[in-house]
Amino acid sequence: MTGRRSSTATMHQVAAAAGVSQATVSLVLNNTGGSRVAESTRLRVLDAARTLGYRPNAAARTLRDGTAGLIGFVGDVVASSPFAGRIVEGAQARAWEDGLLLLTVNTGGDAGIEDAAIEALLSHQVAGIVYASMYHRKLTIPDSLIDVPTVVLNSEDAAGLARSIVPDxxxxxxxxxxxxxxxxxxxxxxxxxxxxxxxxxxxxxxxxxxxxxxxxxxxxxxxxxxxxxxxxxxxxxxxxxxxxxxxxxxxxxxxxxxxxxxxxxxxxxxxxxxxxxxxxxxxxxxxxxxxxxxxxxxxxxxxPFVTMGWRAVDTLLNDSAQPDGPEQVSCPLVVRESVARPNRTAG
Structure with missing residues (x-):
């Protein structure tokens, strides 16, 4: 019978394997050490955690930080659109940089599904919600999001209550x-x-x-x-x-x-x-x-769907000050073969 590495390694075991205190392990694995932990020590702790198969306790993190390491993403038909789904790609990439997961709900524009989805996400103690739309428009965010960290993506919050990320x-x-x-x-x-x-x-x-x-x-x-x-x-x-x-x-x-x-x-x-x-x-x-x-x-x-998705989560995590109006992301020119010099004189 082939032996398996335990999936229930504790922080104490990681500390013993790395030759450091449990407090040091906590600082490293929760990304709160900063300059207080030497780089060589940080790498040793991460290597020990990887070798032992350590996984952080999501329930404990929820009790400690008030969040479950999750970002909520609510879209109308963004996730199923053939091209706008790249918004999710950008948002997910930025969330993962901080070790967070993106929980995505595609509502299909159904208000009932949207309400239920938001309530479910909030019950999971998400760190905040990205509220996305398939096309650039002015919208009103649901009342349930007014006191929740929220960034409106690919649209503008008409009331100016939430930060918005839109194309220029x-x-x-x-x-x-x-x-x-x-x-x-x-x-x-x-x-x-x-x-x-x-x-x-x-x-x-x-x-x-x-x-x-x-x-x-x-x-x-x-x-x-x-x-x-x-x-x-x-x-x-x-x-x-x-x-x-x-x-x-x-x-x-x-x-x-x-x-x-x-x-x-x-x-x-x-x-x-x-x-x-x-x-x-x-x-x-x-x-x-x-x-x-x-x-x-x-x-x-x-x-710039990927960039806008990335910026939405980054804005949510950094809790930056509300700007005057939505943040506009530039739209790059993609040159192919449909433009040439005119071959006749315009009248």
Whole structure:
């Protein structure tokens, strides 16, 4: 019969194996030693704990610290979204840096499930809760979270009670338009994902960035070049047909999400036009199941899901002061093959 290493090693046994006091073991394993424990001693304790198969007592930690070494993550459809699930990846990575686990609940937008999930997480003495949304919007956090350490992720707490981590929509819209300007385009269309009058932060911010880039280049915004879609391929298709039917059509189009850009590609193909030889296209999202596989590959702005998830947990753990407004995370430009210099003179 093969012998097995015990999974119930005690802190006292770790101390004996490492040749140190139990107090020293406690300081090291609970990450509270700081400069009080020499690095050589710390490594010796960790090696002994690993060899003996020591596991910290979660119940004891709950009694001592008031938390169970857990972070709660509540999302609407974040975890099941094909691209926004990377938020969970970033949040989990940051939690693990402090030896914490992320408990994730996907509510599907069901208020009853959300209430039950929050109550269950709080009953497990989580250190705090990340309250996440699939898309950038203004929302109201549940009453049960008002007195709980909470960070709103990928949305904004309308009441300003909780800290919020969101993508920099204005900066992204500006960067997208600037990339087209840098390629030599001066007549640039915009197909948005909603009307800015909707108040949707992504629609408002991306359109604002578009206007700011044109203004900085000394160009007026031609309202005929702006089309308010709904974020779906059909709107990109219809908007592109309308823009290209103008007497002076655009030489480039900024599509405010990748699905809209997909529709724009189809419309241009229907018209017998090529991307980017006849019209340059730039998107927003860097949806990994779509943008790299369009032909040509779509140049787009990446929603920084991993970074935002990481920042949400980091903010929660560091208990930093509430800033004025949400923290904005920049959206990097992902260059592929859908942008080129214009091959004709705009009217």
């Amino acid at each position: 929509e204005v900066g992204g819209g500006l960067a997208a338009t600037q990339a087209l300007l840098d390629a030599g385009h001066r007549r640039i269309g915009l197909i948005n994902i909603e009307s800015p009058s909707s108040g949707l932060p992504a629609a408002v911010g991306r359109a604002q960035g578009y206007r700011e880039a044109l203004d900085a280049a000394g160009l007026d915004v031609d309202p005929r070049l702006v089309w308010d879609g709904d974020g779906n391929p059909q709107a990109g298709f219809d908007g592109t047909l309308a823009l290209m039917a103008l007497e002076a059509p655009p030489t480039a189009i900024f599509c405010a999400n990748d699905r809209t850009a997909w529709g724009a590609y189809q419309a241009l193909e229907t018209l017998g036009l090529a991307v980017p030889e006849d019209v340059s296209i730039i998107g927003f999202d860097n949806q990994e199941t779509l943008a790299p596989f369009l032909r040509p590959g779509l140049t787009t702005l990446e929603l």
